Amino acid sequence: ADDHMNPRRGFFLLAFIFFSRMVGFLIFSKGFLLKRVVIPDYSVCPNGPAAASDDTHFTHTCNGDARRFKRVVWLLIDALRYDFIVYDAALDPSPPPYRNKMPFIRDLLREHPQHARIFKLIADPPTTTMQRLKALTTGSLPTFIDISSNFNSHEILEDNLLHQAKASGRNVTFMGDDTWLGLYPRLLTKAFDYPSLNVKDLHTVDNGVVANLLPELRKYDADFVVGHFLGVDHVGHTYGPFHPTMAEKLLQLNDVLRSTFASLDEDTIVFVLGDHGMTETGDHGGEGQLETDAGLLVYSKRSIFDPWQQQDPPRATHQIDLVPTTAMLMGMPIPYSNLGMVIPELFLAPPHTKPPPYQNASSGFKGRVTLDFLDVLANNSYQIGRYLTAYQQYAGGDFPTSLLDALDVRLAKARELHSRVRVRHLHGDQAELADAASAYVQYMELSREMCQGVWAKFDDSTINRGMLVLFAVLCFNVLMALLGSSAAVQSVGSWVVVGLVCVSLVALVGSDAELLVSVAFYSVIFCILLLTWSTVGSRSRLPLKELPAHLRKLVAAVVLHSTGVHLMALVATLLHCVSLLSNSFILYEGDTLSFLLQSLLAMLALHTFRTVASRDSMVPSRDSMVPSRDSMVPS
Helix, strand or coil: CCCCCCCHHHHHHHHHHHHHHHHHHHHHHHHHCCCCECCCCCCCCCCCCHHHCHHHHHHHHHHHHHHCCCCCEEEECCCHHHHHHHCCCHHCCCCCCCCCCHHHHHHHHHHHCCCCEEEEEEECCCCCCHHHHHHHHCCCCCCEEEECCCCCCCCCCCCCHHHHHCCCCCCEEEEEEEEHHCCCCCCCEEEEECCCCCCCCCHHHHHHHHHHHHHHHHCCCCCCEEEEEEEHHHHHHHHHCCCCCHHHHHHHHHHHHHHHHHCCCEEEEEEECCCCCCCCCCCCCCCCCHEEEEEEEEECCCCCCCHCCCCCCCCEHHHHHHHHHHHHHHHHCCCCCCCCCHHHHHHCCCCCCCCCCCEECCCCCCCCCHHHHHHHHHHHCCCCCHHHHHHHHHHCCCCCCCHHHHHHHHHHHHHHHHHHHHHHCCCCCHHHHHHHHHHHHHHHHHHHHHHHHHCCCCCCHHHHHHHHHHHHHHHHHHHHHHHHHHHHHHHHHCCCCCCHHHHHHHHHHHHHCHHHHHHHHCCCHHHHHHHHHHHHHHCCCCHHHHHHHHHHHHHHHHHHCCCHHHHHHHHHHHHHHHHHCCCHHHHHHHHHHHHHHHHHHHHHHHHHHHHHHHHHHHHHCHHHCCHHHHHCCCC
């Protein structure tokens, strides 16, 4: 039998275990739970330096004349990976189920290169659906934790395309995944939503979009139309991309695109895009290339691309670039928190221009630069600079000051070059126009890269450290259960341990310095090793070869002595863990956890009531304890 533990030392041992777990969790969350502060500000007209100067040229994004298309259509195909839309003839005649199933796109690019172009659309991690929808509408880099005042709802209060559309008097029609109604319940003019939680349902959402898409486009009463298809994502989660069902779903969408494009006019531009990709097993959420590489097709019956400037392979653009692009095409302000850059091919000179093209080395796009294109870049750059300055003040210094200063210098240089070109009216001087455009592009790209380094990159080293601490604490708990908890408190060092862990925890919470993370990590690991050595040393009479037998006895004892409440708690925990494996449950995690906790509390209350009732039935009443008078009379 285990010796009785000194209560004071036992308290300190429990405190050590608690603080060790907290340190491990905080180290892990520092590297894994990407977080960002949401700024509750909105862009308003004028959207540019006109707010600080008299140059009214920069107000053009708020003018009706600046509206390049009367209608913008997004056909969002959930989990549309880049290689799903790229046709590779070398794979014929037996391609995988997910390849070469959208030949309409191939024919479109071949027969109408001035009307259509595909891009590789790069999504930033985490590649979960809710975070991707935030990025596609706000232009920001959403993380697992977006810190804001909106704690009781999934509604997105950050500035976004739908808010700007409503503020600009534009109508928004939506059809598809009902997640959008949870995120934007007050911004949709018209909505046809369908349930998305059941990943086994491959057709309800897609069929609903198909039933409403063409009739709504023919009405022409919406300025911004969004159709969110969910079948490809559900096929991936249910069967994976190599299942024949994936081929059937992609062929269905191929026919949908064919019929939809045939009904469009020249005042409409369509973006067919994926919010993320999927792995070889159909999953997503991380930062693997298969998860981040989505597909993008841009099409209009108006000639918008130069057929002589096609790129093979197609150029990569970032998912958040759709936000300023859509805002500029619709003639409305860019959302306040946007970090994306407009897709240049849609704003360069008209097709078939003769002067030599400008090519940006980092982005890879090429085309003839005009003053109008510089104006677009200027508005975009001004908006990003305004956001970075506000975020640094609002969030308390997430960005390195040296990087912000360097970015300010680049932006000032770009504005100087832009002003010089405008003053001299050098409309035809491609060299100076290209220099100014390159300066704006470099500023926006470096701004995005700085933010990605802070918000959108997992720290593998810190994640592994946190997991190692949690695993070490778990092993120590098992060792205590096998050898006896009193043995662990015999070490003199256990008194020092709690102080070390407390100091490390305070340091970790109070600072983000890598040195303090390392101090916390090594302190906990050292303390666990110290107590483990003390515990094993004080119980050395137990051979190591007997540990498996003791472990089996421990498991058997837990199973035999578990009550219904214990089993319910175990089942609830397992169900919650399993639900986290699917991205489809992420919006309903709060409801699921609430249901499981309420079920557990109800079970606990019922168990307590039964225990008290059975105990009362076993206690004899006072009357039964007093002998009756008849029983006292001798027979």
